[in-house]
Amino acid sequence: MTEFFKRLLKTPQGAIGTFLVVLVLAIVVFGPMVAPYDPEKLSPLARYKGPSMMYWLGTDQYGRDIFSRLLIGARATVVMAVLATIAGTLIGALIGTASAFLGGRADELIMRTIDAVMSIPSLLFALLVVNLLGSSTINALVAVAIAFAPGMARITRSVALSVRKQDYVNAAIARGESSSYIIRREMLPNVIAPIIVEMTIRVSFAVMLFATLSFLGLGAQPPAAEWGLMVSEARRYMHMSAGILIWPSVAIAIVAVGFNLLGDGLRDALNPRT
């Protein structure tokens, strides 16, 4: 394990990515404790303030402290994205592994159907699902998870197909193990490494998808401090103070770049050939 971390931190992507993701996770855990102000407290006299000793990143259109809002909104933004990605990955991994294990006609049918589902853009798919369930944070989570599942299924299948040919799977079949046992106990553990890489990179897409759903009014609802919602609310007031727009954008970018870099770093560290 320590050897693995050494490999991960040796590449610039891995090192910077780990640093950014750890920073973001620290904000998720400790952010609400260290936030200097109440994120929803309105101060009509302190609107559109620039950065100062009192308000580190300035205040927004209602005089709320932007820094506090970012610290507290990290949970709504990042935790949701991570949960949605994990859920989507689990569904996709199960379908993909099952498809690769079953093979033949069933595999063909499942993959063709997944191709068909993927022809609907994932943003549009998420929009439809949220609209179906009603706009709320939890429904947005379900929508993003469902939108991610087909892509993950496709990737898992291609990895699982190579695992399927391994001798230990044939041995399990020869032992007379059930299909579900072989999929869960023999195949899934061996397809996990590439899936973790893909999952890490997809967290950044999930953050963006959530932000976009909030922007279209279908995700988090005001006055939540979700970062995507903060940007979309700031659009009307950006002429008064660019800071309300810039700081949440920077926060989203840090999360997206961090998870992207970490994913690339993990890929190099997990790949024994490089």
Next chain:
Amino acid sequence: MIVYTLLVVSLIVFAITQILPADAAVMMLGENATPEALDALRQTMGLDQPIWQQYATWLWHVVQGDLGTSLRTGQPVGPAMFEALGRSLILAFFSIGLMLILAIPLGIIAAIRRGKIADMVVSLISYAGVALPEFVTATIAVLLFADWMKWLPPTGYVPLTEDFFGGIAHLVLPVCVISIILIAHVSRMVRSELVDVLHTDYIRAARLKGLSRGHVLRHHALRNALLPTITIVALDVGYLLGGVIVVEEIFAIPGIGRQLIVAIQARDLPAIQAGVLIMAATYSIVNFIADILYAWLDKRIQYD
């Protein structure tokens, strides 16, 4: 293949719109309609039939080119959607064009200068490109180039046939915003494909034969490295269509994405069904053409 795809999509779309808590009859007649009037309308619209029969009827009409009537405007959905699709395709066409012009050279430079400064700059660009969702880059772009510098119009759409230069000026910001993520993705793919190809034996053989670096790159490496780009670009069309939805909403371009958002917000079921179906069809057709193009360019590949 493509038929099966569209059949599955039509099923999904129909299923989703069926579960949507919206009663088409109530939407058309209003909340105060009498139960008798509602029943009569349901009967004429066929809403009292079993679901599978409604699906079959709808599908039969779609196959004949009739996408239904909008609940919101009372106009046929098909013509409005295809007109909107035309505007979106102009946007998509310029975005893909800009992406190809920038992403392929960037990827090639990064691959042949692997590990050097140029490579690092390109990967920096590609990480920055995937850092922000379109609505954020679009908002920042409007703030910078329209509000502060006043170089370009902030939003709106002008048909190219009416005022060519005005139309182009209105397209610059949306096209740039859509291309950013595509450029980041495709340049990275081109780089990794070319790096792989440059490490193959036939490239080494060509170099050992005494051919110049430039010749090997142009005649041996690029041909093989750029072929998979066709597939990647075709798959990215799905992402492009999603981006189009957001960008059209922000820049107020009356394309298919905007139509869809309006339809979803108004729960205009026939319009949602038609819009999603057209988008999925566009994606499938592009990927179908990409497969054929690939097989035509690479004679080793045979499709059944």
